[in-house]
Amino acid sequence: MSTLTGHQDDTAPSPQLSGIADRFVAARRAGAALEGFPGTVPDDLVTAYRVQDLAIAQWPDRVVGWKVGYIAPERRDASGDERLLGPIFARHFWNATGGSMPIPVFVGGFGAVEAEYVLRLEADAPDDKLDWTPDESAALPSTLFIGVEVASSPLATINQLGPRVVVSDFGNNNGLLLGAEIADWTSLDEAQLLAETFIDGASVGSGGAERLPGGLRTAFAFALSRSARRGRPLKAGEYIATGNATGIHDIAAGQSARVVFHGHGTLDCHAVPASQEMPA
Numbered sequence: 248m249s250t251l252t253g254h255q256d257d258t259a260p261s262p263q264l265s266g267i268a269d270r271f272v273a274a275r276r277a278g279a280a281l282e283g284f285p286g287t288v289p290d291d292l293v294t295a296y297r298v299q300d301l302a303i304a305q306w307p308d309r310v311v312g313w314k315v316g317y318i319a320p321e322r323r324d325a326s327g328d329e330r331l332l333g334p335i336f337a338r339h340f341w342n343a344t345g346g347s348m349p350i351p352v353f354v355g356g357f358g359a360v361e362a363e364y365v366l367r368l369e370a371d372a373p374d375d376k377l378d379w380t381p382d383e384s385a386a387l388p389s390t391l392f393i394g395v396e397v398a399s400s401p402l403a404t405i406n407q408l409g410p411r412v413v414v415s416d417f418g419n420n421n422g423l424l425l426g427a428e429i430a431d432w433t434s435l436d437e438a439q440l441l442a443e444t445f446i447d448g449a450s451v452g453s454g455g456a457e458r459l460p461g462g463l464r465t466a467f468a469f470a471l472s473r474s475a476r477r478g479r480p481l482k483a484g485e486y487i488a489t490g491n492a493t494g495i496h497d498i499a500a501g502q503s504a505r506v507v508f509h510g511h512g513t514l515d516c517h518a519v520p521a522s523q524e525m526p527a
Contacts, residue, residue: 260301263287264294268301271416274401275306278522280355281401288411291324292331295414296477299333302417308336312365312486313474314396314420315466317459318410329460330469331410332477333418335486339397343426343514350422351521352399352500357406357419358518360498361491362442362506364456364463365394365425366432372471372481379471381464387471391432391463393442393508395516396488397422398495406495421521423488427512437462444493445505452494459490466490 263286270285289295303310312335318328341348352358369388372379399421405412406419413419429440440456456463466489474481481487498504503517 260297264289264298265301267298267415268305271401272302272305275417275521278351278353278520278524279401280353280403283404284402284408284412288408289415290411292326292328292411292414295411298415299417300477303334306336308338310334311337311340311484312423312488313470314418314423314488315470315490316410316413316418317490322409324411328469328473330466330473330490331414331418332470332473333414333420335420335423335488339422340486341422341424343424347503347515347517348424349519350397350424350516351524352397352421352498352518353401354500354520354522355403356401357399357403358498358500359398359495360444360446360504360506360516361396361398361495362444362454362493362508363394363396363423363488363490364429364440364492365392365423366390366463366467366487366489367392368481368483368485368487371483372475374475374480377472377475379468381461381468384468384471385433385464389432389467391429393426393429393506393511393514394488395424395426395504395506395514396420396491397424399521423486424514424516425486426508426514429511432463441509442492443507443509444496445507446496446498447502451496454493456492458492463489
């Protein structure tokens with residue numbers, strides 16, 4: 248784990264970074280698309296997390312968790328981070344009801360669904376612990392659930408432009424649908440956690456927890472470490488979406504998705520235009 252911090256310091260943010268955050272926040276509140284990245288792409292993840300922090304400070308909602316995304320080796324920077332974080336907000340955190348959940352995606356932007364294994368912390372992480380191993384993360388009390396991440400951004404090219412752009416816009420997250428609990432997760436063989444995703448009834452990807460490089464514990468350890476180094480140590484009740492378990496599957500308004508977690512439940516959702524939401 249690197250020494251990248253992402254702390255907000257005592258100096259005023261540059262107009263450039265503030266402008267990027269302002270444009271992303273405005274587009275998200277309007278449910279509107281952006282034609283391109285609103286400014287100059289940050290030079291590194293340190294700067295991208297500063298943009299994210301500025302945007303979080305503007306967003307009229309509270310953070311209830313974090314999505315974890317994997318960074319391919321060829322797209323990593325000097326920080327050495329293998330993953331990235333993006334906030335999950337309360338108004339876009341939904342408990343499954345058994346029916347199909349409407350999920351907001353940005354028309355003209357990027358929209359996808361991702362099968363997720365989601366951890367909820369049951370105890371605060373120590374404020375002064377900055378580095379976590381996978382084994383240490385598994386020992387921290389937590390509960391595992393099935394879930395679906397709504398990966399959506401006003402910027403259609405967000406994933407093509409890379410991790411610094413993804414981090415700048417809330418980690419390309421626009422919600423999390425939470426399903427059933429998976430009991431006694433620390434004693435399970437992750438190879439038994441299998442899932443399959445369908446779009447409009449057609450299978451588009453399969454996999455499971457073992458598809459995540461290093462598995463659930465490695466993703467959890469990263470979230471704990473990076474959050475602490477950003478000055479945001481994780482607290483009891485926060486959720487961590489550990490990464491896409493079957494792939495990143497494009498979805499557009501009007502389409503439906505079903506994710507089957509073998510032996511643990513099924514989650515259904517259908518995409519609606521983000522512009523139809525009440526302004527945040």
